[in-house]
Amino acid sequence: MQSKFHTIPINMTLLCLTSCICQSLYAETKAITPIVLPTLKVEATRTDTAWLNTPASVYRIEQDKNQNNLGVNLTETLKGVPGLQLNNRENYAQDLQLSMRGFGARSTFGVRGIRLYVDGIPATMPDGQGQTSNIDLSSLDHIEVLGGPFSSLYGNSSGGAILTSTKEGSGQDSIELGYSAGSHNKNRADVILQGGADKAGEPSYVVSSSYFDTDGYREHSAAKKVLSNAKLTWDLDDGSKVNWILNHVDIHADDPQGLTREQWKANPKQQVAFLKQFDVRKEINQTQTGLTWSKPLNDQHELYAMAYAGQREVIQYQSIPSGTQTNARHAGGVIDFNRDYYGTDVRWTGKDLFPNTRFTAGLTFDYMDEDRKGFENFDANGNYGVKGDLRRDENNTLWNLDPYLQASWNFVPAWTVDAGLRYSNVHYESKDHYIDVGNGDDSGKTDYDKVLPSVALSWAMTPTLNSYVSYAKGFETPTFTEMAYSADEGMNFNLQPASSDNYELGLKAQNSWGNFTAAVFQSKTQNDIVSAGTENGRATFKNADKTLREGLELSWNKALWRDLTAQASYSYIDATFDAPIPNSKVEKGSKIPGIAKNQAFAAIGWQPETGFNVGVDVRFMDKVYVDDSNSDAAPRYTVASANAGYVWKQADWKVRTYVRADNLFDENYVGSVIVNDGNGRFFEPADGMNWSAGLSVSKAF
Template sequence: MYDQQNFPFLKTTLSLFIACIAHSAYAIDDTSKVQKLDTIVIEATRTDRDVMATPASAYYIQQEPQKGMNVNLSEALKGVPGLQLNNRENYAQDLQISMRGFGARSSFGVRGVRLYVDGIPATMPDGQGQTSNIDLNSLDHIEVLGGGLSSLYGNSSGGTILTTTREGQGDDSITLGYAGGSENKGQASLVLQGGAKNANEPSYILSSSYFDTDGFRDHSGANKVLSNAKLTWNLDDGSKINWINNYVKIDADDPGGLTREQWKANPKQVAGNVSLYNARKEIEQLQTGLTWNKPLNDQHEIYAMAYAGQRSVTQYQSIPQTAQGGANHAGGVIDFDRNFYGTDVRWTGKELLPNLKLIAGVAIDAMTEERRGYENFAGSVLGVKGNLRRNEDNTLWNIDPYAQASYAINDVVNVDAGLRYSNVHFKTEDHFLTNGDNSGKTDYQKLLPSLALSWQIVPELMAYASYAQGFETPTFTEMAYPAVTANTPFSLKAAESETYELGLKSDNVLGQFTAAAFYTLTKDDIVPLKNEGGKATFRNADQTLRQGIELSWQKDLWRDLSAQASYSYIDATFDKDTVDIAGISPIPNGNYIPGIAKNQAFLALGWKPENGLRAGVDVRYSDKIYVDDSNSDTAPSYVVAAANIGYKWTVKDWAFNTFARVDNLFDKDYSGSVIVNESNKRFFEPAEGRNWSAGLSVTKEF
């Protein structure tokens, strides 16, 4: 697998690691002067270990006092190496998130990266997820698990993002806030919270907000209602219960993409059909879930989670009516109602044998969906729901047993192993046969092993090596249309990957430093075939290769001044020729995988006292991004900067927090994301120019 063309990369990586070890050893020569940052326990790997002792690319982001609109996850997730998070400036299609290149193919929603909110999946069993129900106003922290060990979470885990909301604490309080900004952005928010007053009573936090905007581009206005409620019981028997309820409703116009010529002429414009057919999306989702954690004794612990939800989506696309008469075409209006539910139960055993921790569990998830398709016209009236073109019932479920073990061989060497049997079952019953029968069923299954060896070289320096196998099924949406009319709708294979990773983590007088080098080979990678007439179709690439380096550093420099920096390099290529299909040209071996930036860098400085004046600046660099498999064009590289300032003060039982910020400080004209393989060459989704926001929140304790 490690052929000669990869030797320079591996040689460079090895040199880097040797340099890092030498540098860290020098830095910690006088251990009496070491001033470490606070220890942070990360839960993403389920071993509850210090993030700096976790043998994986794991990162912990603490939510800070509000310094932005608090609408998009991209505001909170900055500077995580390997994570590419693009804001489309399009609330109808969600953010574009990829980890080490997994998920970059998505033209809407999130693929290839699993999302969790308070332990409850925000990703369906087929790997399709969304960030719209993540409430930044009540967020406590985010954990990001990248690399091969994300396979601990099963299907479609090129990376895992776990968000956790705060728990109520202290006296009852109410917080009222308002933030506004460019393009008539505005968000009004309300947060009620309080700690438990008596034993076995719950603490609570209730958060609700309303956001609306005219949008940066023409036809990109949106409004969003988001509510999140969390009750927490810490019971006398040592058990803990969280009950989480979440509601989101979004109405958003969809501006679509632009050709390069359109973008350069006027980045705010939209293609003619977008306005003609009034492209837009309506989303409504309600979800509830319970988590329960109970220590049985000093050695045994039980965790259980159960959830259920309902999601309704109606999307009006800008597909010309002349294109909707073709075979298998589902029309220009997508309309579905989805019910989803599941559970995860696991046991943890500690010190059953000396220095051994065992975990065993099973995750069960299911989804049922009534999906309809309609023409987006009625007679001469465009942009309305017309004749039925699709009517099907979809069912999807998985039962994934898993086990993990963590064994300390001695005081400095630890072995972590995991095994998960991931299996996903699809079934479609087509009730509208006029344009072809899409009925069918299939299942995908794979045993996913992982292994990590860590070595605490000195107390301030840890090295690790890991291996894991990954697994990603196509989503229901990606299997909706066969690549060729004669094909069955379930012809796509699941992608299977192998990841090797080497890493270093150091916590010393110079700060916290992490370095990781990875090599991921994927067979049958799922890649876009074409996006034509509103039909996005996909194929399997024979083999793809992702290899790269990720670096991060953070340090408290002086008093309340802190710094953060990160850098990512990823070489993501097609590693074999992908054959011709449906008249589309083959993908040559060596072409770069579209949608992925080869280099990314981030630098931030912040003055962050508990009270008083706060300020910060950050700079982000992203390399060029190829827009299609033939590498015919790119979204150019860019550098953008942002600055924020705020003031927080308290007067008795009142607290006030203000902020003001400017994003894209130097008014850079760039494409925030791309639509991969768009057949009309409308690849580009322009980002907003220089823009500002400001806000005030007032908290009263009772």
């Protein structure tokens, strides 16, 4: 399918779409009789306002409406969120590829530039690197996605924020057993125990555990994953609320790695023959726990506190030949680290201290202590895929202490100003314990800090139509992985953080025609972190002078008739280097790799509480450049999916069945790209037509 959007000038597109929507929505709200609509509450901006009155691009996705799927990846749930590009690598060793408005697109593994939270606990480390692997879809209640300027409220690397929340136990004690199967010998079994509290002071609870394994779509892409999640909630007599969360994930996954364009076209399922000898794989073991507490002191004052701690172990075997590792400066082909992390967030909220105002003041502290080692990936007999001699040994510590303020003032009935200020600071220190001939002491430390202001002005044009304009300063530090190597000897402590100026003009409507959003945005970034090529087998990074991201986002959803619902979204982003990068082929106007210029999504579904349900969706993604010089691109594609299920309830029993098919027309496309891959193996092929089916049975007691 060829996109027609890329031929339309951006200025004309923004002007026409925004003005047309404004006029049609305003006319519609005057013409109809006022109706009572449900209030959609969001928590991501910490302002305790309804979705319609929140001056930011924020979307809430209820997990109950996304149950006809396997329940393994966020790509199954976060569909159609404008501005969010979420790609499935078909590679459980490297996590999903996630970016928002172009932030985070450079990541070749894990998540960069976007803050992730699980029940209020950061899944992003102080340096800005995060992962989605510990998000439990079985016990998930909802997800909030926050983009645009207001995401800077979360500090470092908050080009966007994704906040997931586990459901709270309610009603009778119950147990649910489920099993799903799918293409490539996918198997997933899960159990969920839950129950509500009979009286104040007693906990409600949700306990979930699942096991998943697969042979994988491609050669050498098998994976096993065990995930357990528990949440206890106390509503106490004094009005306070306590949540205790415990989460554990254990992953063993093979890594098929990328392909060149020729290899992808010849056989998308293959692993490059030369790479098979290395047995590239990753093992992840992570446990974390946290406690949240909130208490209203009276009608005006409320306190909130969160504390968490976790431990993460990773062993990763890479495909680095022994000849490359003979360089004295090389860190080896096996990464082995053990990371302890903990932190806290405390804040006070005051309401109506002055007429129609709300103030929040808080302090966030995060700390990470990492013992990182590197080993040769071969033994004395020349066998690859085994842990050999030590080549790296260091201790890395990071911490931040961020104070922040937020204020909201409804100064006249239809106008509200929201403002925030955060001092974001990150402190790095590395102590090198591996010092040998030709490999000197790489110890060092550095500090990064930035004052991050934000402000938004919103206008309630009618009770069902709201507009806003906002600005914020953004800040993204390099991760420890990006600082690990430089063209010279030692860690790259000269790498600077990126800072951005972010602007947004938005419109929201909630009326009988559904929920609408339209947003025009621009982000100007200085010192964006980009690839500096490979030195002796090591990926290095540098700063680009200026980059520019600007575009448009539209979304709509509506209950059409009874249980028939529909949604649609469209995203346009023009992401370019706004200045040439010295000593490279990157000229001003070159496209930032990893970002699709156009995205579109549409879905329709019949979703009653019981009985037969069915849904179909279609997703379009534009081509994606693979490197800074735009030497090649993954082609644009359109894929369709369909699902059906049946829910039966009788007294204390509930049975749910489903079947779904993805990529219905067996499109041969690239699911994601490995940005700036030094070997030219940029392409990670997506699965062809594939299916899954499942059954769950629950019983209340």
